[in-house]
Amino acid sequence: MxxxxxxxxxxxxxxxxxxxxxxxxxxxxxxxxxxxxxxxxxxxxxxxxxxxxxxxxxxxxxxxxDKRQEFILLSDVLGLSMLTVAMNNKKPEGCTESTVFGPFHVEGAPVYDNGADIANGAVGEPCLVRGTVKDRNGVPIAGAELEVWQADAEGNYDVQYPDLKTHQARGVLRSRPDGSFEFRTVVAVAYPIPVDGPVGDLLRATGRHPWRPAHLHFMIKAKQYQTLVTHVFRNGDQYLDSDAVFGVRQTLVADWIRQPDGGYTLNYDFVLNPAD
Incomplete structure (x- = not known):
């Protein structure tokens, strides 16, 4: 040589x-x-x-x-994360689409009963989230594990607050026997991804904005079904067509409905694909 x-x-x-x-x-x-x-x-x-x-x-x-994964963030803004998700999550029509995992998932989220307030003190307008988990034939999936996490009204996840001692706007619950679920939280808002590191330097060098449209993260697991990692995006958000991490899918866009009492409701049904 x-x-x-x-x-x-x-x-x-x-x-x-x-x-x-x-x-x-x-x-x-x-x-x-x-x-x-x-x-x-x-x-x-x-x-x-x-x-x-x-x-x-x-x-x-x-x-x-342990609270931030800058390499995931880098992969996200380069479109590599979404490319890999798209290649590895081809599903039949009607199944809920997958999207990027994001850098702010953490292990050990608190477990809640249906109807509980997973916001746990997070700032933001109140929101009731409801839906069902079912298969491609519309059959309810009981006992599916739904892990949820989101940013608060300041655009921050709980792990971005160094002095916060408890989890907020993050939790795990299970679908009821009829496949339904519900929980209370705060309204999702658009937020910028962290720009205080190398990824932020890259965005500035290339003239790109760091904003993500408002969304909730979901990871749903059930026996004999493929694990689903996805978001639900807020309809009308100005960044739906310029998501910094390329994660938006039209089928994942839903309406947050304003209620007379000043709060909001979100209804969204998830359809899982069999594991085989």
């Missing part, structure tokens, strides 16, 4: 992967290296630019914590 040049180094690296035991790992690495090297040749990447990219990725890792 002496005297390698810009034309021969790629094959030399690929040849060293010939003994990789895992065929899937081998395929991914070979294609990644090939495309990465071809990209560097295509743009005539300089040493200074490579170092800048390495420092950017280093800073991205340093920004990650």
């Amino acid at each position: 002496r005297n390698l040049d810009e034309h021969t180094v790629t094959q030399a690296v690929v040849d060293l992967l010939s003994g990789t035991p895992d065929p899937r790992l081998k395929l991914i690495l070979v294609r990644l290296i090939t495309h990465l090297h071809n990209f560097a040749r295509e743009v005539e990447l300089t040493e200074e630019e490579l170092l800048e990219a390495i420092l950017f990725l280093t800073a991205t890792g340093q920004k990650c914590s």
Whole structure:
């Protein structure tokens, strides 16, 4: 492997992967290296630019914590997250569409009964959320686990408040025997993704805005059904057509209905796809 040049180094690296035991790992690495090297040749990447990219990725890792995943955020704003979701969640017509996971899911969300207030003190206008979980034939799915999380009226998730000791606007509940569920929370609002890290630097450098349209996150699990990770977006939001992370699907847009008492209601039904 002496005297390698810009034309021969790629094959030399690929040849060293010939003994990789895992065929899937081998395929991914070979294609990644090939495309990465071809990209560097295509743009005539300089040493200074490579170092800048390495420092950017280093800073991205340093920004990650148990409450924030900057690499997920980076994947989101580059459209890679939504591309992967779209490729891996092809479902029959009528099933609820999947969308991006986002960087603010955390383990250990509190468990609630139906009808409970999962806002738990989060600021915002009151909202009652109701719906059902069913299969493609309209059969109710009892005992489905619904995990919900959202930002408050300030556009922040609970984990973004360093001094907050309890979870807010986040919880887990199960569908009733008839597949129905309901909980109280606060009205979803549009908010900017965090811009105090490398992802924010990237958005500013490219002239992009950081805003996401108002939405609720849902992750729904049920035996013998595919896990659904999705959002429900608020109809009429100004950022529906320019979501910073490309996650909007028209079938996931719903109306928040204003009530005479000043609160809101949201009704949305989820349709799960069988696991097989």
